[in-house]
Amino acid sequence: DIQMTQSPSSLSAFVGDRVTITCRASETINTYLHWYQQKPGKAPKLLIYAASNLQSGVPSRFSGTGSETDFTLTISSLQPEDFATYYCQQSHAIPRTFGGGTKVEIK
Amino acid sequence: EVQLVESGGNLVQPGGSLRLACAVSGFSVSRTYMSWVRQTPGKGLEWVSTIYSGGNTYYADSVKGRFTISRDNSKNTLFLQMNSLTVEDTALYYCAREPTYSSPWDYWGQGVLVTVSS
Numbered sequence: 001d002i003q004m005t006q007s008p009s010s011l012s013a014f015v016g017d018r019v020t021i022t023c024r025a026s027e028t029i030n031t032y033l034h035w036y037q038q039k040p041g042k043a044p045k046l047l048i049y050a051a052s053n054l055q056s057g058v059p060s061r062f063s064g065t066g067s068e069t070d071f072t073l074t075i076s077s078l079q080p081e082d083f084a085t086y087y088c089q090q091s092h093a094i095p096r097t098f099g100g101g102t103k104v105e106i107k
Numbered sequence: 108e109v110q111l112v113e114s115g116g117n118l119v120q121p122g123g124s125l126r127l128a129c130a131v132s133g134f135s136v137s138r139t140y141m142s143w144v145r146q147t148p149g150k151g152l153e154w155v156s157t158i159y160s161g162g163n164t165y166y167a168d169s170v171k172g173r174f175t176i177s178r179d180n181s182k183n184t185l186f187l188q189m190n191s192l193t194v195e196d197t198a199l200y201y202c203a204r205e206p207t208y209s210s211p212w213d214y215w216g217q218g219v220l221v222t223v224s225s
Contacts, residue, residue: 034211043201043215044152055213087152091209094165096142096154 002026002090006099012107019075021102023088028068032092035064035073038101039084047086048073078104109133109214111202116219123192123223129185129202129216137180140205142212143187145198145221153198156187157205169195192223 003026013019023033031051036044046055048064051071061076075082083106088099115127127143143155156166156176164176175188185202200219203212 032209036211043203043218044212045215046211046213049211049213089152089211091205091211094157095167096157098152098154100151 001095002093002097004097004099006102010103012105013078014107017078019078021073021086023071023099025069029090029092031067033071034089036087037084111216113202113216113219116221118222120225124190127187131183136178136183136185141185142203144201147198194223197223
């Protein structure tokens with residue numbers, strides 16, 4: 001199975017801060033890497049697909065980069081509604097696997 | 108409008124069975140890939156099973172031989188039959204759409220809680 005390792009597992013930041021979350025795959029997954037945002041009591045919401053493509057309706061402050069094994073999700077200017085948990089997920093192989101999540105909290 | 112609505116979650120004893128349903132509107136379950144994903148506080152998000160438009164099915168090792176994914180095209184509904192349940196199957200179960208092979212899950216249901224406990 002492909003292991004997805006996210007870091008950090010949590011972070012505290014101010015509104016307006018630039019935030020970067022990283023995700024590393026245990027083997028190459030090309031750009032079959034997607035990012036989700038999850039708020040308490042809600043289903044995950046797709047933010048970025050295929051490493052760098054913004055899902056329709058997602059604010060442009062979210063961006064993704066990377067390929068092969070190393071990926072990043074960046075929030076350019078953190079907004080109050082961005083406080084949530086973020087997950088990466090690979091679709092290069094079955095079983096599909098997720099990172100452990102990064103909880104973004106208010107400082 | 109796309110909607111996925113899960114049902115069938117419940118409290119069940121270890122060794123018991125449960126059948127989850129995911130009623131879909133806004134697209135046809137027979138023309139896309141549909142999955143079940145579960146979430147627990149301890150293990151996070153875990154893919155459970157996928158059924159392809161052609162009918163092929165895939166399962167996580169943790170549920171293989173115990174769970175069966177299926178769909179009813181006439182009712183536009185996805186199912187997950189869960190047998191021989193263990194406490195480790197306790198989770199919030201989501202159905203989700205994978206529009207094409209290797210694409211992300213772009214639509215999710217609200218989730219249904221399965222609790223396995225004596």
